[in-house]
Amino acid sequence: MKRVLVIDDATTVRMYYRQVLEAQGFAVEEAANGYEGLEKALMESFDLYIVDINMPKMDGYTLLRSIRQEPAICATPAIMISTEGQVQDANAAYAAGANLYFNKPVKPDVLALTVRMLTGEKPT
Amino acid sequence: MTPLLAQFIAESREQLEMTSAGLLAIESNPNDLDKLNEIFRAVHTIKGSSGLFEIRPVTVLVHAAEDLLDALRSQEVEFDRSMIDLLLDAFDQVNQWLEELERHETLPEGLESRARELGGQLRAFLNHRQVETVNEETLTAPTFTELDWLGQFPEHERAALYSQRVADEGPLTVFRYIPDAQCFFSGEDPFYQVRQIPGLSLLAIVPTEPWPSLAEMDAYHCILRFEGIASAAHGELAELFRYVPEQTALLNISPEALAVPVGRPDETVHAEFVNEGLTLANQEDWAGLRGAVEGLRDNYEPETWMASALRWLQRLLDSATPDLTAVCRLLEAMRTGQSPDWLAALAQPLAQTADAAPASAPASRALALTAEEESAFQRIVAEQARSLTLPTVPESWSGRILSIFTCLSNVLRYVQRADLLEELEETRETVLDTHDIEPLKNLLGHLVDAEDAAADSAQELSDSPGAATEVFKAITPTETTTGSEKQIAKILKIDQHKVDRLMDLIGELVVAKNALPYLAQRAEKIYGVRDMAREIKEQYAVINRIAQDLQGSIMQVRMMPVGQVFQRFPRLVRDLSKKLDKKIQLIIKGEDTEADKNIIETLADPLIHILRNSIDHGIEPPEERLLAGKAEEGAIRVNAYQDNDSVAIEINDDGRGVDATAVKNKAVRRGLLTEEQAEAMTDHEAVQLIFAPGLSTAEQVSDISGRGVGMDVVRNSIDRVGGAVTVNSRRGAGTDIRLTLPLSMAVTHVMAVELDGKLLGIPMDLVVETVRLPPAALFSIKHRETFVLRDQVVPLARLRRLLSMDEPATGEAALATLVVKVQGENIGLVVDNFREGMEVILKPMEGVLGSLRQYAGTALLGDGSVMLVINIKELL
Amino acid sequence: MPIEFMRNVASLKGVCTVEEAEPLLEWLQDQQRAKVKLKECTHIHTAVLQVLLAAKVMITLPPEDPDLARWLISALRGARTPIAPPSSE
Structure with a gap:
């Protein structure tokens, strides 16, 4: 089973990702901020990270930069998702180490398809 | 109510509560930046989550509040007491809407104006700032939030393009290109660039701001935006705009997206026609629907919106196999007089379309990737290319490259192009060896073309069934069922919440049965019926036994082998030892030992931490080991076993052990011990100090285990579940750590x-x-x-x-x-x-x-x- | 010189580069009823295009280059570009 780590400070948003991805057969782990996310990422292995930008303790950019510098986990794909309505610079996300960037909210089908593709999980 | 909505309501209320309390604190101390940040974050969270539901008013209002709070905390606007009143009003309003949402699961229509009104009042405080925001937005990367703008192109031109693309099934890509205002100074000519777009079919050149008067115009300040449609694949455009990805938005669309009705709105209600049309469409009675459209068309002036919508409907229906979803979407649009949301339609998975109209999917589509898959593929590849153009710090360089390769190899697996994996792997080696990304760039370009070619050939071949089947096999995933999957199918998979609920109930039963001895006492002492008391006690014994059995059984359900946690160890040891140039053998025993799921889960983090410590600080580098007369390869043993009512896990390494003197010295320096205490302490006692908060033994904080998470965290998490941890150091010969945990935490x-x-x-x-x-x-x-x-x-x-x-x-x-x-x-x-x-x-x-x-x-x-x-x- | 200014008509020829934008703008600022001739023009730089659009200038002769004519004329008319000849409708 492919494992996805969702890092977002909003419980509802994490629950949303969990629902969508678990329905697709993914195992989902959560972290509520960048720091917690980095700890989880370092301690367990994942096939994909989904990272929010604006979070307490450690923001998404810092988290992605740290991930890309850790040899054990730097090869893992990451999706960065900005908060709804915020016009954020996609390039900042890519420069920090994201492999794909979305504006929130991401429709369930789009999320499911993209996560499947980025983890190499065959279509159902 | 869906659990997600319930969660949203609960979380938002919690945040609002914090916000209100915080605002009152700010009122008395406007300089409390921490408080402001806290409030901002709470509001930000609500806004972020609100986007998941159809509750625009909440999103709009909270967004306005967030902007004001943001301006306050960055001190762009000055604090004003009336802001607090307005913010409190706004949050009261949100609270009220949450209540509404809780009762009816939806918000009534027409609240958005109220939201905008309140929001406007909030934004009034940041008038001057808003101007900046607008400028910022025009400078950031363009995106498509809707496709209604396609309506600016004359209908007959879109119609011609539509029929052409339906006939030849070629790709269509919409683009928007907003050149940098300073681009003329770097020698760019955006118009020339746009003219190079392959298959350019429709083009609009519009100013990004109102035209200045000629007298005030700056000839070298670019204020143009280019948008339109090309009859070409996404990848071709991405290639053309590869140097300005942040200034362009590209999207693969299906021809239906051209169906944007335009014209004078009219007041007639069309509900009846829409309902009838939907019924006919769902029965796939295309002839009937065509007839209905024909009948209605003459009722409208040609320049009205409705007439335009009907013409588009007719065009969709002219196809031999009309697309049911598109037809329905256009019909629904007629109900409201709003343009159909084709962007959302593009995001719909094929599955839905297929469910609705199993026979209607064009044959060529089924052969290749679905449109959604195709466009997701193109986007992923294009974005990898884009990220390559951005600067990075040297430390992240290989991480970025490696992650790009992981993405590509996964995506190729998904689209069943395993034949390209070998080339990918070779490129990876080359890029990593030479630090030259050119081969990767070429590969990315090649990938887009290859996928296009595959799609094209699938389409070309669709007329000859024999060949088409082969292509079908080559590029569509095949269902495989392995033996192990069949076996798993026999196991009943239960939602953990259900088991937890069962366990709660059993817990209540255990407690409830404890009432019986009280009852027996009362029977005897108050009512004086001794026999009755005895019978109650007998019954109690029976119920007690059943309750205990029940409890035991449910515990069994929750039991999991500890091996679950051990699974990640080999990878960890491999990666870390490689990084540190150490040789380490990992020996795991007792994976089958079982414990409660919650216990196992708490075990994971501490165990990994201990392991990291052993690898990082325990095991010596090979040279040092050889000098010490040890085998070059170090060994870490993990052994789990059941010990009465608890699970024991031992982690032993044959490294250098913990230096008790060093620990003591450090503890003294940190003020955890006095010199005298340290003196009196045995080595064994001293070694236990590694679990004390704020004591990390390694002199240098390493980037592996020294992230400020000391062994005290291990102790804390084990303590929380009622376990214990001890360490024993054999100087120069190794460290033994022993965790003991209860089998279950329920009772x-x-x-x-x-x-x-x-x-x-x-x-x-x-x-x-x-x-x-x-x-x-x-x-x-x-x-x-x-x-x-x-x-x-x-x-x-x-x-x-x-x-x-x-x-x-x-x-x-x-x-x-x-x-x-x-x-x-x-x-x-x-x-x-x-x-x-x-x-x-x-x-x-x-x-x-x-x-x-x-x-x-x-x-x-x-x-x-x-x-x-x-x-x-x-x-x- | 790709732009020839004659009384109230400017004639653009060949490839108009970014350097042409400023003189053209200055000329247009002084003209009441300016017209441009694009017959022999093959490409105009974005900066020049922008000046023409802002001035809502009138075209006397469209470019002979069909491709340029197609995008330029529709943009200058403020209307949208024609694709191939209109279909059966």
Whole structure:
């Protein structure tokens, strides 16, 4: 089973990702901020990270930069998702180490398809 | 109500509560930046989550509040008391809408104007700032939030393009290109660039701001935007715009997206036609629907919106196999007179379309990837190319490259192009060796073309069934069922919440059955029916046995092998030892040992931490090992086994061990120990100090285990579930760490004690013994009450005093004293009286009470009363 | 010189580069009823295009280059570009 780590400070948003991805057969782990996310990422292995930008303790950019510098986990794909309505610079996300960037909210089908593709999980 | 909505309402209320309290604090101290940040974050969270639901008013209003708070915290606007009132009003409004949402699961129409009104008042405070925001937005990357703008192109031109693309099934890509305002200075000519777009079919050149008067115009400041449609694949455009990805938005669309009705709105209600049309469409009665459209068309002036919509409907229906979803979407649009949301339609998975109209999917589509897959593929590849153009720090370079390769190899697997994996792997090696990304760029370009070619060939071949089938096999995923999957199918998969619920109920049963002995007592003492009391007791014995069996069974369900956690170890050891140039062999035993799921879950993090420590600090580099006369390869052994009522896990390494002197020195330097204490301490005791907060043994903080998470975290998490951890160091020969954990956490044994007429619980595993002390046995050492128990001086604490309760004089009566062991030390705890030991289901303190650290939780007793269970460690 | 200014008509020829934008703008600022001739023009730089659009200038002769004519004329008319000849409708 492919494992996805969702890092977002909003419980509802994490629950949303969990629902969508678990329905697709993914195992989902959560972290509520960048720091917690980095700890989880370092301690367990994942096939994909989904990272929010604006979070307490450690923001998404810092988290992605740290991930890309850790040899054990730097090869893992990451999706960065900005908060709804915020016009954020996609390039900042890519420069920090994201492999794909979305504006929130991401429709369930789009999320499911993209996560499947980025983890190499065959279509159902 | 969906759990997601319920969660949203609960979370938002919590955030709003925090916000209101915070605002009041700000009112009295406007300079409290921490508070402001806290409020901002709470509001930001609500806004982020609100986007998941159809509740625009909430999103709009909260967004306005967020902007104001953001301006406040960055001190762009000055604090004004009236802001607080307005913000409070806004949040009251949101709260009210949440209530509405809770009752009806949806918000009534027409609230958005209210949201905009309130939002406008909030934004009034940041007028000057708004101008900047607008400018910022025009500078950031363009995106498509809708496709209605396609309506700016004349309908007949779109119609021609539509029929052409439906006929040849070629790709269509919409683009928007907003060149940088300063681009002329870097020698760019955006118009030239646009003219190079392959298959450019429709183009609009519009200003990004109102035209300045000629007198004020700056000829070298670019204010143009280019948008349109090309009859070309996404990849071709991405290639063309590869140097300005942040200034372009590209999207693969299907021809239906061109169906944007335009024209004068009319007031006629079309509901009846829409309903009839939907019925006909769902029956796939295309002839009937065409007839209905024909009949209605003459009722509208040609330049009206409705006439335009009907013409588009006709065009969609002219196809041999009309697309049901598109037809329905256009019909629905007629109900409201709004353009159909083709962007959302593009995001719909093919599955839905297929469900609705199994026979209607064009043959060529089924052969290749779905449109959604195709466009996701193109986007992923294009974005990898884009990220390559951005600067990065040297430390992240290989991480970025590696992650790009992981993405590509996964995506290729998904689209079943395993044939390209070898080339990918070769490129990866080359890029990593030479640090030259050119081969990767070429590969990315090649990938886009290859996928296009595959799609094209699939389409070309669709006329000859034999060949088409082969292509189909090559590029569509095949269903494979392996033997192991079949076996798993026999196992019943249960939602963990259901098991938890069952466990809660059994817990309640255990508690409820405890009421029976009380009842027996009452029967005997109050009603004087001794026989009845005896029968109740007999029944109690039976129920008790069943309850225990039930409990045992449910525990079994929750049992998981600890091996679950061990699975990640080999990878960890491999990666880390490689990074550190150490040679380490990992030997795991006892993976099958079982424990409760929750216990296993708490184990994961501490174990990995211990392992990291062993690899990083324990095992020596090969040269050092050889010098010490050890084998070059170090060994880490992980061994799990069941030990009575607990699970034991031992982690041994044959490294250098923990340097007790170094630990002592550090503890002294950090002020954890006095010199004298350190002197008196045995090495074994000193080594235990590695679990003390704020003590990391390695002199240099390494980037592997030294992230500020010391072994104290390990101790804390093990403590939380009632386990214990010990370490034993063999100087120069290795370190042994032993964790013991309870098998299950469901039932807690507590000793009940009386205090001020109420019952309090104390975890039984801490209780050493109970003694009754005559007051004369007490004496003071340095103002501290102590007593002697079997030749040992034991400090004494009075529970009433610890809980700030009155202490009535007890005279010469003996003191009921509980001897408890806290962090290895015996302490006497004076209570009013002892009561029985009991099994309870401990519920953690929740909500406001959650912050009362001196209590571990509450437990429901057999007589219905609630008992507080004390957290002694916190209390002392 | 790709732009020839004659009374109220400017004639653009060949490839108009970014350097042409400023003189053209200055010329247009002084003209009441300016017209441009694009017949022999093959490409105009974005900066020049922008000036023409802002001035809402009138075209006397469209470019002979069909491709340029197609995008330029529709943009200058403020209307949208024609694709191939209109279909059966």
